[in-house]
Amino acid sequence: MSVVHAIFEKLQIEYVEHKDGEELRFRCINPKHSDSSPSADINTLTGYWLCRSCGFKGNLERLIKVVSGEDVDLSQYVSLDEEFRFKVQNIYKQSLKGISRYDDIIQFDDTMGNELKNFKPAMECEEAVKYLTGVKRKLTEETITSHKLHYSSEGDYKNRVIIPYFKNGKLIGFNSRFIYDGNKKFRYMYFLSHSQFEDYVYNLENVVDNDYCVIVEGPFDLMILRQLGYKNVISTLSTRVSEKHLQHILQFNKIIFCFDDDKESKAGQKAVIKAANLILEISPNKQLYYCKLPEGKDPTEASEDELKEAFNKLIRIKKKQND
Numbered sequence: 001m002s003v004v005h006a007i008f009e010k011l012q013i014e015y016v017e018h019k020d021g022e023e024l025r026f027r028c029i030n031p032k033h034s035d036s037s038p039s040a041d042i043n044t045l046t047g048y049w050l051c052r053s054c055g056f057k058g059n060l061e062r063l064i065k066v067v068s069g070e071d072v073d074l075s076q077y078v079s080l081d082e083e084f085r086f087k088v089q090n091i092y093k094q095s096l097k098g099i100s101r102y103d104d105i106i107q108f109d110d111t112m113g114n115e116l117k118n119f120k121p122a123m124e125c126e127e128a129v130k131y132l133t134g135v136k137r138k139l140t141e142e143t144i145t146s147h148k149l150h151y152s153s154e155g156d157y158k159n160r161v162i163i164p165y166f167k168n169g170k171l172i173g174f175n176s177r178f179i180y181d182g183n184k185k186f187r188y189m190y191f192l193s194h195s196q197f198e199d200y201v202y203n204l205e206n207v208v209d210n211d212y213c214v215i216v217e218g219p220f221d222l223m224i225l226r227q228l229g230y231k232n233v234i235s236t237l238s239t240r241v242s243e244k245h246l247q248h249i250l251q252f253n254k255i256i257f258c259f260d261d262d263k264e265s266k267a268g269q270k271a272v273i274k275a276a277n278l279i280l281e282i283s284p285n286k287q288l289y290y291c292k293l294p295e296g297k298d299p300t301e302a303s304e305d306e307l308k309e310a311f312n313k314l315i316r317i318k319k320k321q322n323d
């Protein structure tokens with residue numbers, strides 16, 4: 001049962017499950033809409049909901065506020081552990097079935113040790129080399145080696161490229177990408193030590209100075225930009241930039257956001273505005289820029305020329321903007 005299920009039970013909202021329980025359909029909670037047949041859907045992974053009839057929508061916190069009339073935090077309704085799982089799901093926009101995470105460091109090391117036996121350097125595996133150097137990823141041998149990419153031909157991460165996360169030289173987890181088509185729900189699977197991961201910024205160890213940094217969404221975006229010669233490319237491994245990440249990000253004189261240009265959801269642009277506002281609150285004169293990619297593309301999909309053009313036309317982000 002998801003956090004959303006638990007909250008619907010506690011608030012006594014009737015629902016019908018759709019898409020194997022991934023969505024719940026319920027009567028619209030807009031006081032101005034008397035909804036005789038259920039017109040609203042909520043996604044149980046993200047907590048976002050929408051009434052298809054009147055357009056009333058929001059996140060899980062808003063739903064609780066509208067229904068209970070109280071300003072509440074989720075922890076009043078669910079256990080800390082459930083709340084944490086929900087937030088992690090929300091970051092990765094996928095089911096937690098694809099995410100193994102450990103707070104207990106001994107258990108983490110133990111399980112990680114077992115998995116590591118199945119991993120080989122990617123350059124030594126034909127399938128992995130084919131996937132990583134092929135038209136989709138376009139990575140060079142140098143990139144594959146310098147990011148210590150591995151491949152697993154056995155175990156829970158079978159047929160996956162492993163992207164290890166290092167922090168101060170210690171392995172604190174990894175992401176894995178299934179190399180074949182299909183299996184869409186779990187294209188990516190993560191293995192994380194949560195306490196180590198909270199403030200983690202990918203690729204900090206390869207930063208050469210504090211002149212500027214480029215912040216991207218994912219590790220493959222990052223690798224492509226490094227190959228084009230951008231020296232300080234980092235990633236929070238989602239579009240989320242938290243206060244805990246800022247201690248690492250604020251060291252740079254210029255900060256350039258290069259998030260996906262998602263035409264439909266505008267998720268990338270919204271995330272940039274949110275992160276920029278957070279940074280400008282703490283450091284009002286920080287030079288922030290937005291690198292606008294061709295519509296609908298992420299850095300791995302854009303051509304070299306398109307990327308260079310976007311970096312030549314950086315857009316300065318100055319004061320607060322409302323989305």
Ligand SMILES: [Zn+2]
Nearest residue numbers: 028033051054
């Ligand atoms: Zn409605």
